[in-house]
Amino acid sequence: MRFDVIVIGAGAAGMMCAAEAGIRGRRVLLVDHAERIGERIRVSGGGRCNFTNREVGPENYLSRNPHFCRSALARFTPWDFIARVERRGIAYHERDHGQLFCDDTAQAIIDLLRGDCDEAGVQWAQPCAVQRVRHLGVVGEERFEVETDEGIFRTTSLVIATGGLAVPKMGATPFGYRLAEQFGLPVVPPMAALVPLALPPEMLAQLKPLSGVSVAAAAQAPPASPEFREAVLLTHRGVSGPAILQVSSYWQFQAATGAQGPVHVDLLPGEDAAGWLAGRQRSRALLSTLLGERLPRRFAQAWCALAGGDRPLDTYALRDLEALGDRLNAWSLTPSGTLGYAKAEVTLGGVDTDALSSKTMEAREIPGLYFVGEVIDVTGWLGGYNFQWAWSSGWVAGQFA
Numbered sequence: 001m002r003f004d005v006i007v008i009g010a011g012a013a014g015m016m017c018a019a020e021a022g023i024r025g026r027r028v029l030l031v032d033h034a035e036r037i038g039e040r041i042r043v044s045g046g047g048r049c050n051f052t053n054r055e056v057g058p059e060n061y062l063s064r065n066p067h068f069c070r071s072a073l074a075r076f077t078p079w080d081f082i083a084r085v086e087r088r089g090i091a092y093h094e095r096d097h098g099q100l101f102c103d104d105t106a107q108a109i110i111d112l113l114r115g116d117c118d119e120a121g122v123q124w125a126q127p128c129a130v131q132r133v134r135h136l137g138v139v140g141e142e143r144f145e146v147e148t149d150e151g152i153f154r155t156t157s158l159v160i161a162t163g164g165l166a167v168p169k170m171g172a173t174p175f176g177y178r179l180a181e182q183f184g185l186p187v188v189p190p191m192a193a194l195v196p197l198a199l200p201p202e203m204l205a206q207l208k209p210l211s212g213v214s215v216a217a218a219a220q221a222p223p224a225s226p227e228f229r230e231a232v233l234l235t236h237r238g239v240s241g242p243a244i245l246q247v248s249s250y251w252q253f254q255a256a257t258g259a260q261g262p263v264h265v266d267l268l269p270g271e272d273a274a275g276w277l278a279g280r281q282r283s284r285a286l287l288s289t290l291l292g293e294r295l296p297r298r299f300a301q302a303w304c305a306l307a308g309g310d311r312p313l314d315t316y317a318l319r320d321l322e323a324l325g326d327r328l329n330a331w332s333l334t335p336s337g338t339l340g341y342a343k344a345e346v347t348l349g350g351v352d353t354d355a356l357s358s359k360t361m362e363a364r365e366i367p368g369l370y371f372v373g374e375v376i377d378v379t380g381w382l383g384g385y386n387f388q389w390a391w392s393s394g395w396v397a398g399q400f401a
């Protein structure tokens with residue numbers, strides 16, 4: 001059977017792309033090997049899907065080419081997606097940092113995309129595994145042959161929307177990377193991102209009893225990461241929470257360039273901790289008692305133990321208090337690694353943007369071959385940015401495929 005467009009991967013980007021191509025009158029087949037479509041959407045945002053963010057720009061993404069995402073994000077913006085959400089009558093609300101969530105379940109977003117595909121006449125092969133893709137050449141209507149469980153299909157345009165490697169148990173595969181390599185396209189080595197960080201055993205031994213304690217802090221992965229002022233959560237294996245997930249992407253990104261250093265956590269963001277401690281030098285209170293005014297008490301005690309002891313403030317020299325204050329403003333953690341794809345939200349790296357047109361998502365050297373969504377080397381911050389990239393890149397490819 002022959003199609004104008006075959007999209008492999010019925011996640012966020014694939015469904016958006018298929019619907020858009022279908023609206024243009026293209027004969028579209030959407031193929032996915034999973035039993036249920038949109039699994040990542042279903043579990044996202046704690047089941048409420050943080051489907052976009054009010055403020056989206058290239059600075060919210062990591063990529064070897066930080067400008068690549070600019071065009072697609074400008075052509076299909078958060079407001080374009082919000083308009084679709086409102087048209088379907090899906091109730092939503094805003095949380096901190098401009099993050100938009102469904103009031104009810106994430107299923108509403110899957111239904112929206114499925115509805116758009118159905119209205120655009122998209123055909124489905126799902127669940128259906130892809131065995132092989134063959135390039136038939138660049139001349140003529142039928143450029144690709146896709147061999148699947150349901151038969152062999154030929155198509156003019158082939159869109160790869162198979163996502164990244166995060167959470168393998170939800171159907172993630174390296175299909176997109178392998179296919180890029182089959183066509184000679186470079187792939188930036190994938191790594192887990194938005195992922196909890198593991199701590200070395202000696203540090204973990206002291207912090208483990210605090211598992212579950214959350215601190216309102218600000219984290220940063222010098223030299224390149226911005227500061228993320230959000231919660232840091234201590235876990236039985238290391239650190240997590242939104243601030244750590246955000247910096248984990250930068251920490252991993254810097255590993256690839258050899259610039260990976262410690263992660264800094266500011267435990268008293270916005271406050272000159274050295275000055276605050278120096279002002280209490282005459283107090284007889286224990287250091288941990290004073291810190292307990294601003295930090296969870298158990299955490300304050302463990303932090304003092306890590307910092308070399310816990311004594312009455314009036315027994316410290318001024319310069320020692322100032323040094324402790326500096327450490328409070330930049331508590332330095334050297335992760336031993338990450339918790340890997342099983343606990344990651346996204347994948348850093350992917351199909352190298354140098355090989356793709358930022359206007360169409362088409363491979364520069366292979367007419368008719370497109371990549372959309374997370375499979376590309378564009379990785380968003382936590383906060384709805386990854387779905388927005390899926391919508392924007394899927395929409396753009398849908399106008400050309």
Ligand code: FDA
Pocket residue numbers: 008009010011012013014031032033034037038039040041043044045046049050051052128129130161162163164166167170171172173174175344345346372373374375383384385386387388390
């Ligand atoms: P996506 O992974 O959605 O879809 C890929 C599809 O391809 C899947 O349906 C899969 O079955 C299919 N596939 C894979 N290999 C295949 C093969 N070999 N053959 C056929 N089909 C194949 N982002 C955000 O912005 N806000 C949020 O709230 C969250 N929350 C969140 C929670 C959790 C737990 C995770 C794991 C991730 C998030 N994310 C997120 C990230 C977001 O889910 C992710 O970036 C997008 O789903 C990426 O969309 P894609 O369409 O590119 O891939």
